[in-house]
Every structure is written in structure tokens, then in C-alpha cells.
Amino acid sequence: MTPAALSAYCRRTMDASAIAFPIAFLLFLGVLFLSMRKMFLVDASLDTWAQELGLRRDEDLLEGVIRSVPVRIALERDDTDSETRRILVVSADIPWELPESFTAAPRRTTTWIEQNLADDLIRSGNAALDGEFVFQSGEPEKGQRLVEDPRVQRALGRLIVPPKAGYVKKGRTHLAYRDVGRSTEQLRKDLDVVVDAALVFAEVCSHLDSTSRKKHPG
Numbered sequence: 001m002t003p004a005a006l007s008a009y010c011r012r013t014m015d016a017s018a019i020a021f022p023i024a025f026l027l028f029l030g031v032l033f034l035s036m037r038k039m040f041l042v043d044a045s046l047d048t049w050a051q052e053l054g055l056r057r058d059e060d061l062l063e064g065v066i067r068s069v070p071v072r073i074a075l076e077r078d079d080t081d082s083e084t085r086r087i088l089v090v091s092a093d094i095p096w097e098l099p100e101s102f103t104a105a106p107r108r109t110t111t112w113i114e115q116n117l118a119d120d121l122i123r124s125g126n127a128a129l130d131g132e133f134v135f136q137s138g139e140p141e142k143g144q145r146l147v148e149d150p151r152v153q154r155a156l157g158r159l160i161v162p163p164k165a166g167y168v169k170k171g172r173t174h175l176a177y178r179d180v181g182r183s184t185e186q187l188r189k190d191l192d193v194v195v196d197a198a199l200v201f202a203e204v205c206s207h208l209d210s211t212s213r214k215k216h217p218g
Contacts, residue, residue, distance in 0.1 A: 045181070049073065052184045053191070069095060069195045073187065075180070089176040090187065092194040096202035096209075097171070099146060100138035104156060104168040110134050126153050132160050133167070145208055146201075155200040158193050173197040 050057040053073075055064035060075035070093040075086050107115065115134050122135045124147040133156065137143025146152055155173075159166025164177040173194040182190075 046075075049184055049187060053188060066092070066191055066195050067199070069093060069198050071191055071195060073191075076176075086180060087176050087178050088180050088182065089174055090190045090194055091172045091174040092191070092198040094168075094171050094173060094198045094201045094205075096205045098168075098201065098205060099142040102135075102137045102139075102143050102146070102168070104133040104135050104147070106165045106167050107132055107134050109165065122147060124148060124153060124156075128160075129153060129156050132156075142208060146204060149204045151200050152204050155197040159197060161193075164190075168197075168201070173201065 046057055046060070046062065049055065050062050053062070053064070055062040055071075055073065062073040064071055072089075072091050074089045074091070076089050077086060101120070105114070118134075118136055120136050120138055120140050120143075122137055122140055122144050123130050124133075124135060129147070135143065135147050137146075147156075156166075156168075159168075159173065159175065161175070163179075164175050167174050167176075175190050175194055
């Protein structure tokens with residue numbers, strides 16, 4: 001390459017760099033602005049939801065009681081996604097002890113191994129529910145009777161509301177979704193759904209425990 005050609009090449013490279021750097025910087029500022037704007041809107045939404053739903057706020061968590069059932073709305077990290085995202089989780093405590101290690105996990109977010117090789121897998125006998133949830137219980141017989149109960153099946157059916165993910169885990173009923181921008185009325189309806197489901201689970205579990213004590217006194 002001749003000195004003239006080399007000089008021209010260097011000028012073109014410098015000109016390209018001079019253009020690319022400001023563009024990259026502006027893009028960075030744009031992403032930063034959108035991220036901060038989203039955080040601000042979510043923060044404002046949490047305050048609004050807390051006030052209008054009668055819940056108390058602690059950072060990214062709203063807590064309260066509806067129909068004597070403890071409820072919560074939480075911003076959580078989505079561990080099923082490769083990107084760093086936040087999801088909104090509406091949940092209600094089930095006011096009765098479930099069968100040991102009982103879970104009803106969304107089938108679409110569980111692995112093949114979890115669906116087929118996990119310990120203590122059970123099925124409800126309802127094709128729609130078994131297609132949506134992976135059921136598991138450390139007390140298989142009691143867990144089986146629980147998920148076969150028509151009242152529980154109807155409650156689980158109300159948790160199937162795509163694109164939301166409904167599930168039962170750690171003694172709570174849940175509805176989770178990535179769309180953080182929710183209206184207060186939508187959240188109120190979701191709270192009603194998880195509370196209804198929690199009360200149904202409690203009612204059926206109390207009956208199962210009563211039946212068990214009658215069958216096995218002492």
C-alpha cells in the first residue's frame with residue numbers, strides 16, 4: 001500500500017470512528033433513559049396500588065389481608081429467562097397446611113426431567129390440568145386426593161389465564177406475569193382469584209385431614 005493510499009485509509013477509519021462513537025453514546029443514553037423511566041413508572045405504580053388496594057409497601061413488596069387471607073404483590077426476578085427481567089407476582093397464603101412438598105408448577109416452565117423423572121409426581125386425572133401443571137407431593141396419596149377433588153380442579157382452572165402463569169408453591173397460590181404495567185382493577189381481580197383458590201385448597205385440605213384422623217385415630 002502506497003503512503004497516499006495508507007493515509008486515505010486512515011482518514012476513512014478515523015471518520016468512521018468519529019461517527020460511530022457519538023451514535024453508540026446516544027444509544028447508550030437512550031437505553032439508560034428508558035430503563036430509568038420504566039423504574040420510575042413501576043415505583044409510582046407500587047405506591048398507587050398500595051394506596052388503592054389498602055396494602056402496605058416495603059420496597060418492591062406489597063402486603064395485606066383480604067378476607068382474612070394474607071396476600072402479597074411482589075416484583076421478582078424472572079429466573080426462567082436468560083435476560084434480566086422483573087415479573088409481577090400476585091399471591092395468597094393458603095390458610096391450611098398442604099400435603100408435604102405439594103406443588104402445582106406451570107408445565108411450560110419446567111424441564112423434561114422435572115416433568116418425567118422428579119420424585120413423587122402425581123396426576124389429577126383431568127387432561128386440561130395435567131397438560132398445564134406438573135403436580136408433585138411428598139405425600140402422594142394425600143396429594144392425589146387433593147388434586148382429584150372437583151373444587152380444587154375448578155380453582156386450578158381459574159389459575160390458567162395465559163399469558164399469566166398460575167401455580168401453587170410453598171403454601172401459596174400465585175399468578176405471575178411479565179407485564180408489570182397493570183391497572184389497579186386488574187390486580188384486584190387477580191387478588192380475588194388467588195384468594196379464592198387459597199380458600200378452596202384450605203377447605204379441601206382440612207376435610208382430608210379430618211378424614212385421615214377418623215380413619216387413623218390417635
